[in-house]
Amino acid sequence: MNTREPGVAGRIEERVLAKIIVVTSGKGGVGKTTSSAAIGTGLALRGFKTAIIDFDVGLRNLDLIMGCERRVVYDFVNVLNKEATLNQALIKDKRTPNLFILPASQTRDKDALTQEGVQAVLNELSRDFDYIVCDSPAGIEKGAQMALYYADIAVVVTNPEVSSVRDSDRILGILQSKTRRVEAGEDPVEEHLLLTRYSPARVQAGEMLSVQDVEDILAIPLIGVIPESEAVLKASNQGMPVILDQETEAGQAYSDAVARLLGDQVEHRFLEVQKKGFFKRLLGGK
């Protein structure tokens, strides 16, 4: 893993092209956009210049979660069609320096995405960004395939339930066969598992797959377990990436995941049922 300093030295002499991270899952509603927003923000917080691209053309959501929906003028499809420049379409995040958002178009569909167009946009971004996070749409059709085609790193977002795990498995198969890296005969896409909406209590009750179950089936390294949390929904509704709320377990878990993505060794947290303290029980806290 390239853990170069985002500072000056390397950037001028020998600029390495941006790493392209796809956040994907196959199944919908598992937390791809929430995770894209959190990971992108987390990378930017660590000083990396990061762009998050919403590939969900027609079902634009990332801008809501990032709280920049009112600032969308041009979108990804406008750039693909050369109706706007990349600089016009990129929205600079107000909270986090180094962070930019390229929103999807709400009025078009996935057919607007062309391989050449996507490649041109990614190439242009690669020149002055450190990380590009591609927020994939659900499914395994064109939109999802476009989002993952140019990826160097894949974060596969999975919920601890069988249908989500099966869909993630399917996406992993596509990552092994339909990416630029595979076609060019380069090293395969680096795969990471991000388990979201994890509830230790429900695992203990046998209502949910455990971390071990999911790891066993998918057989890829785990970069994070995000506990099921009301904070995630609250943050989404407020248009704020949950990683910025470091008071919450979900926010902390995303920070850990970003650290692991960058190669740090961090102990996994929030995997066990938390024992309620005496006062909490007394006060009926949850």
Next chain:
Amino acid sequence: MNQLSFQLKGSVVTAIVLELYRYSRAQFGEDLGAKVRQAPMFFHQTPVVISLEKLESDALPIDFVELISLCREFGLRPMAFKGAPPELGDALEATGLVLIPAGQAGRAAMPEPPAAPVAAASEPEVVVRTVVEEKLVHRPSKIITRPIRSGQQVYAEGCDLIVMAPVSEGAEILADGHIHVYGALRGRALAGVRGDVQARIFCQSLEAELVSVAGNFKLSDSLQELAWKAPAQVYLQDDTLHVAAL
């Protein structure tokens, strides 16, 4: 990205060789029909090379276009003529099929079947023989080191398949020979798909949706009490599929 839109590769394709001795439309049709009826599925859409090496000297002229269309009627798919005498070159070229010189493929010697007893009243009789060219070639096993995911299919053609990773639910692995899975087998595994009853399936953890040897299969429901989630082998004995713990 690849520069070329394709890749050229050498490959060996199994084909039936039809050695023609004599030809008349009626007789050829009848004989070929009889052959095909013995094993209709075997001949369905099968590539055929028509060999003229053993053509009798008085067999010409032959309407090759008619011959080809007869073959097609019976489901065969003629793709080439082999060992054609030079004087037939133009006529054969016109059929659009490929001309292969005689004895190009190193044929394993196969004894010629004894000529069928010819009836005394000797109306020119056509004897059609299908000779499947069999070559004993050692094909290296196919080795897969990455997990085989849901929706993926891997086929080890003419050889064994060795998977050194798990095979997911919804994945399908097939081999003409044995299948070895050094990991959990959760998908479908079919060994001996071209009818090799000796083929077996070996796996470290049997959690398959389906296992099959030479078309005899068992579904996961009937595997539950047999070495489920344990190292196991699956093999065929007396037309019955057996599952045994390893």
